[in-house]
Amino acid sequence: xxxxxxxxxxxxxxxxxxxxxxxxxxxxxxxxxxxxxxxxxxxxxxxxxxxxxxxxxxxxxxxxxxxxxxxxxxxxxxxxxxxxxxxxxxxxxxxxxxxxxxxxxxxxxxxxxxxxxxxxxxxxxxxxxxxxxxxxxxxxxxxxxxxxxxxxxxxxxxxxxxxxxxxxxxxxxxxxxxxxxxxxxxxxxxxxxxxxxxxxxxxxxxxxxxxxxxxxxxxxxxxxxxxxxxxxxxxxxxxxxxxxxxxxxxxxxxxxxxxxxxxxxxxxxxxxxxxxxxxxxxxxxxxxxxxxxxxxxxxxxxxxxxxxxxxxxxxxxxxxxxxxxxxxxxxxxxxxxxxxxxxxxxxxxxxxxxxxxxxxxxxxxxxxxxxxxxxxxxxxxxxxxxxxxxxxxxxxxxxxxxxxxxxxxxxxxxxxxxxxxxxxxxxxxxxxxxxxxxxxxxxxxxxxxxxxxxxxxxxxxxxxxxxxxxxxxxxxxxxxxxxxxxxxxxxxxxxxx
Amino acid sequence: xxxxxxxxxxxxxxxxxxxxxxxxxxxxxxxxxxxxxxxxxxxxxxxxxxxxxxxxxxxxxxxxxxxxxxxxxxxxxxxxxxxxxxxxxxxxxxxxxxxxxxxxxxxxxxxxxxxxxxxxxxxxxxxxxxxxxxxxxxxxxxxxxxxxxxxxxxxxxxxxxxxxxxxxxxxxxxxxxxxxxxxxxxxxxxxxxxxxxxxxxxxxxxxxxxxxxxxxxxxxxxxxxxxxxxxxxxxxxxxxxxxxxxxxxxxxxxxxxxxxxxxxxxxxxxxxxxxxxxxxxxxxxxxxxxxxxxxxxxxxxxxxxxxxxxxxxxxxxxxxxxxxxxxxxxxxxxxxxxxxxxxxxxxxxxxxxxxxxxxxxxxxxxxxxxxxxxxxxxxxxxxxxxxxxxxxxxxxxxxxxxxxxxxxxxxxxxxxxxxxxxxxxxxxxxxxxxxxxxxxxxxx
Numbered sequence: 001x002x003x004x005x006x007x008x009x010x011x012x013x014x015x016x017x018x019x020x021x022x023x024x025x026x027x028x029x030x031x032x033x034x035x036x037x038x039x040x041x042x043x044x045x046x047x048x049x050x051x052x053x054x055x056x057x058x059x060x061x062x063x064x065x066x067x068x069x070x071x072x073x074x075x076x077x078x079x080x081x082x083x084x085x086x087x088x089x090x091x092x093x094x095x096x097x098x099x100x101x102x103x104x105x106x107x108x109x110x111x112x113x114x115x116x117x118x119x120x121x122x123x124x125x126x127x128x129x130x131x132x133x134x135x136x137x138x139x140x141x142x143x144x145x146x147x148x149x150x151x152x153x154x155x156x157x158x159x160x161x162x163x164x165x166x167x168x169x170x171x172x173x174x175x176x177x178x179x180x181x182x183x184x185x186x187x188x189x190x191x192x193x194x195x196x197x198x199x200x201x202x203x204x205x206x207x208x209x210x211x212x213x214x215x216x217x218x219x220x221x222x223x224x225x226x227x228x229x230x231x232x233x234x235x236x237x238x239x240x241x242x243x244x245x246x247x248x249x250x251x252x253x254x255x256x257x258x259x260x261x262x263x264x265x266x267x268x269x270x271x272x273x274x275x276x277x278x279x280x281x282x283x284x285x286x287x288x289x290x291x292x293x294x295x296x297x298x299x300x301x302x303x304x305x306x307x308x309x310x311x312x313x314x315x316x317x318x319x320x321x322x323x324x325x326x327x328x329x330x331x332x333x334x335x336x337x338x339x340x341x342x343x344x345x346x347x348x349x350x351x352x353x354x355x356x357x358x359x360x361x362x363x364x365x366x367x368x369x370x371x372x373x374x375x376x377x378x379x380x381x382x383x384x385x386x387x388x389x390x391x392x393x394x395x396x397x398x399x400x401x402x403x404x405x406x407x408x409x410x411x412x413x414x415x416x417x418x419x420x421x422x423x424x425x426x427x428x429x430x431x432x433x434x435x436x437x438x439x440x441x442x443x444x445x446x447x448x449x450x451x452x453x454x455x456x457x458x459x460x461x462x463x464x465x466x467x468x469x470x471x472x473x474x475x476x477x478x479x480x481x482x483x484x485x486x487x488x489x490x491x492x493x494x495x496x497x
Numbered sequence: 498x499x500x501x502x503x504x505x506x507x508x509x510x511x512x513x514x515x516x517x518x519x520x521x522x523x524x525x526x527x528x529x530x531x532x533x534x535x536x537x538x539x540x541x542x543x544x545x546x547x548x549x550x551x552x553x554x555x556x557x558x559x560x561x562x563x564x565x566x567x568x569x570x571x572x573x574x575x576x577x578x579x580x581x582x583x584x585x586x587x588x589x590x591x592x593x594x595x596x597x598x599x600x601x602x603x604x605x606x607x608x609x610x611x612x613x614x615x616x617x618x619x620x621x622x623x624x625x626x627x628x629x630x631x632x633x634x635x636x637x638x639x640x641x642x643x644x645x646x647x648x649x650x651x652x653x654x655x656x657x658x659x660x661x662x663x664x665x666x667x668x669x670x671x672x673x674x675x676x677x678x679x680x681x682x683x684x685x686x687x688x689x690x691x692x693x694x695x696x697x698x699x700x701x702x703x704x705x706x707x708x709x710x711x712x713x714x715x716x717x718x719x720x721x722x723x724x725x726x727x728x729x730x731x732x733x734x735x736x737x738x739x740x741x742x743x744x745x746x747x748x749x750x751x752x753x754x755x756x757x758x759x760x761x762x763x764x765x766x767x768x769x770x771x772x773x774x775x776x777x778x779x780x781x782x783x784x785x786x787x788x789x790x791x792x793x794x795x796x797x798x799x800x801x802x803x804x805x806x807x808x809x810x811x812x813x814x815x816x817x818x819x820x821x822x823x824x825x826x827x828x829x830x831x832x833x834x835x836x837x838x839x840x841x842x843x844x845x846x847x848x849x850x851x852x853x854x855x856x857x858x859x860x861x862x863x864x865x866x867x868x869x870x871x872x873x874x875x876x877x878x879x880x881x882x883x884x885x886x887x888x889x890x891x892x893x894x895x896x897x898x899x900x901x902x903x904x905x906x907x908x909x910x911x912x913x914x915x916x917x918x919x920x921x922x923x924x925x926x927x928x929x930x931x932x933x934x935x936x937x938x939x940x941x
Contacts (some may be wrong), residue, residue, distance in 0.1 A: 016798060017603075020611050020837050030838030031578050033846045036853035037926040043849070046856050047874050051713055053743045057841040058618045067581055067837045071608070071830075075589035078604035084589025095500050096592050099544050104765075105582070113568045114767030115903055116559070117895065123557030124766050137537050149630035149769070152820045160668060179815075186822055188815035195670065198815040238525045267530045277652040287500070289591040291827030292605035293627075293744025293787060295769030311668065334666035336571050336633040336661045336756065337767025349551060353498035355541030364520045365501045365508075371523055372511040388515075412600070421598050443502040444510065470795070475600040478795035485792035485804045489781065493614035497622060 016476070017073045021493050022434035023322060024062035027344035031064065059494045075127055077476050078292070079420050085442050087373075087414075087450060088185070089392040089423035089435025092262045092366075093282035097353070100287065100346035111346050114337040118323045125322030128338065129315040131299075131348045138351075138359070139258070139278045139301035140269025145236030145310045146299045146339040151259060152296025153334065155190040155226075160331045161277060161302065161309040162224050162253045163194055168309075168329065174223035174252065180209050182233060182427040187226045187257060206385055207233030207394075207427075209243055218250035229273075230264065232427045234392040234435065235385065236372070244274030253277070253306075261285045262439070263367055263391035266360030277302040286347035297340040297347065313338070365440035366391040369447060373438055376451045380458040384430055392437035394430065399458070407432040410457055412479065413471035417453035498544050517660030529607035542577045561764070565928045566900040569878045569919025570709070571632070571659050572767050573759040575737065576922055578838050581761045585831050595823070599792070599802045604633040605666045605826055606801035609789035612833040616775050617673070619699060619739045619836075620753040621746025625775040626786035627824040632756025633665040636703065636733060639752045640671045642776070642783045643701035643729045645818055651698045655686035657708035658733070660908035674699070681882055681915060684710040695726045701752070705733035709908075710917065711878030713742070720749025736760050736773065736832075740844030741852065750857055752776045757937040761835030762828050781805070785819035787826075828845060847922050855920035858929045862918075865933070867941055878919040880905065880912075887916040897935045 047067035086093035127427040148154040188198040256278035282288045282297040313324035374393040379396035397407040411421035423435040524530040596602030609627040616625035702723040706714040732745035732753045745753040757771030790804030855877040861869040867884030887904035894901040906913035
């Protein structure tokens with residue numbers, strides 16, 4: 001198929017969009033307000049002139065129609081789950097049910113103030129209280145905080161709790177955090193942010209943690225091991241219980257990165273495997289919209305011995321009334337208020353929609369779909385490991401090296417076929433890695449389309465490598481020069497200053 | 498309710514392609530997967546049942562469209578034009594991924610760039626990121642920046658910083674020097690009270706204006722004091738107020754942070770929220786978080802990419818200064834829409850209404866016997882000292898459908914008779930007069 005024939009219908013006839021600052025005209029308005037309707041006093045009597053703005057405020061001046069046109073056209077330049085499959089490994093881009101949005105938009109949820117008296121927000125507090133319980137149950141742990149604003153924020157919260165725990169026992173010498181080579185970059189960055197020194201633990205040939213190396217690294221200077229399970233190779237860490245026991249024997253704690261929880265819900269609980277603390281990413285596991293980067297939520301579950309260190313406050317039920325409870329040993333707040341409430345409402349609705357069996361079905365279907373893709377692609381894109389994968393499969397685009405076609409080229413060519421790119425070059429150290437996670441919400445027909453596209457691209461890489469190397473051809477834009485962009489950054493419209 | 502589309506037939510087809518007889522074969526590596534007990538969760542609900550159940554939970558909350566709310570304290574109810582939810586709920590924005598593939602993410606990227614530009618316009622600073630989690634975490638990230646830029650340790654904060662923000666700084670283990678007091682009626686950040694507060698160990702001085710009592714602080718004076726000892730000024734601002742008040746950049750601030758929720762985002766029980774961060778061009782490479790920048794594609798077409806990625810944790814790992822790997826894209830988009838719809842005049846109008854109505858209410862309340870107003874200039878939030886405990890006063894106004902304000906005793910035990918009252922354009926003249934009549938009726 002030629003590039004011309006691969007015109008993605010989503011982008012037919014779409015041109016670049018002007019800057020909002022170039023639309024409109026002085027004094028044009030999108031909205032007006034009435035007068036203050038109180039006795040007129042000179043402004044200078046209310047606020048000293050020295051505090052008043054003297055510099056001009058360079059904001060857009062547009063009609064509502066201009067603004068709506070602009071932002072609607074911008075939206076049409078995006079891929080999204082509503083329009084496109086995202087085979088994006090470790091990101092779990094599943095479908096986001098619309099009922100979640102409808103419910104989060106109810107005024108009884110979206111227009112309540114965080115500092116209202118608790119008797120006026122019992123419904124909201126009950127929701128948070130129950131969600132704390134659901135997530136602790138799914139994690140196999142004893143308690144849960146809903147405060148963290150994202151997965152990485154959850155990591156920070158969990159590691160601060162571990163640090164507070166060791167300090168409460170007078171173990172100030174524990175300054176090392178162990179992180180497997182395959183971990184997400186946030187793990188070492190989080191440990192560093194908490195004041196720890198990071199030591200990397202190698203992975204074995206099958207992607208699992210090297211137990212012997214772990215045992216050698218463990219001593220009384222180690223505060224924690226941070227472990228993602230299933231790991232970023234899409235494999236279940238089958239020695240996880242032994243690894244966690246070794247860590248505990250050395251007096252350290254095990255932090256669980258729950259990024260891949262979509263593979264194991266209702267099948268196994270991290271708490272039962274010996275994890276002490278675990279964060280969830282609600283936008284991965286519980287279908288809350290990714291929003292082009294956020295808002296997210298990163299609830300953190302923990303076992304009883306870490307519960308006193310959870311961020312303040314927790315929602316508690318006391319004499320039939322839901323209220324906020326504080327612990328004197330808490331690490332403190334990790335954000336101004338109680339959590340990304342609008343996001344948490346969606347996660348709560350999603351869990352209630354499924355129940356125990358439904359959540360297990362999600363994980364089983366996610367694993368099934370990933371393996372279905374694996375077996376149909378591994379002749380052209382060899383799998384990094386033999387045997388079944390979990391919810392994502394790690395393939396390699398090494399076959400076309402001589403033709404100069406890389407994993408990046410394959411991924412960009414997928415955009416022409418109407419699929420988002422898979423995760424590439426991750427985990428680190430796997431040549432031409434393509435990490436593919438279809439999730440449980442794509443139909444078998446869509447999975448077949450994806451297989452067809454991947455196989456067609458493999459053929460193009462043989463017959464017309466240039467076509468693949470120069471992709472995409474039918475997206476609104478071609479590949480960008482990101483190096484030049486970073487060298488001389490233009491990050492603010494010049495007219496705004 | 499389930500969103501997995503697979504029929505039994507589909508599952509069999511997939512299993513047969515894989516060469517497995519049942520899913521359990523694929524899960525054999527997981528210890529105990531076979532005999533795991535079902536999770537203890539409620540029975541699943543249909544969409545109809547979900548809607549009914551959640552509507553009944555929502556109805557157990559009394560929301561601010563039903564009540565007359567004078568609550569601020571870090572979360573502010575402002576009018577939200579209908580175009581904002583209509584556009585931001587579009588699936589192409591709401592369900593898109595982080596824009597790592599710029600060829601198919603120009604909508605999100607251009608909106609981020611325009612948001613950054615509007616933040617620069619508001620703050621008078623040259624470099625903004627595409628947002629962080631909330632105002633409090635934006636401040637925590639700003640203190641990390643200041644310590645890295647100056648190579649110094651100590652962050653000076655006033656006692657008039659929001660109590661929750663202070664708690665977040667403690668949680669993030671920021672070395673703090675807390676200065677000043679909270680004595681009614683001044684609430685001023687008085688550096689002179691501790692002559693040694695500023696020295697060569699200080700990385701930055703944090704100055705919120707309005708501060709947690711609503712009082713305006715003079716950033717220009719603090720910029721001079723901070724710069725004189727080689728420290729930075731971190732200004733914490735209220736974005737709506739900047740329609741009327743001078744920008745932190747023009748006053749000499751080096752970093753400015755804010756909670757961006759007032760810009761077209763519902764209060765939603767305090768989250769999700771929008772952390773705004775801006776700084777001087779020369780500190781750009783210390784700025785954490787996502788940043789969109791202009792780039793040129795292979796055909797010479799101008800567009801946008803995530804730029805300056807080399808600062809980030811996915812590349813620098815344990816050498817990154819922050820672990821943040823997300824922004825509040827959808828909320829940044831809402832804020833950009835809000836600022837576009839209002840423009841400079843609209844923002845000035847809203848700010849002026851807030852300011853005028855707040856001063857009207859302050860004057861009416863403090864003309865009642867037993868009520869005193871704090872001293873000094875304020876924007877739309879102010880403290881009154883009440884003849885009875887503020888907690889009790891708020892309780893007694895609740896039956897009238899009035900959320901009277903925030904009793905300050907919960908944050909400052911010595912201020913148990915002080916109430917923090919916030920007024921926005923949503924509080925009508927009638928609401929203000931009713932508030933005063935109810936106070937009169939209490940006969941304090």
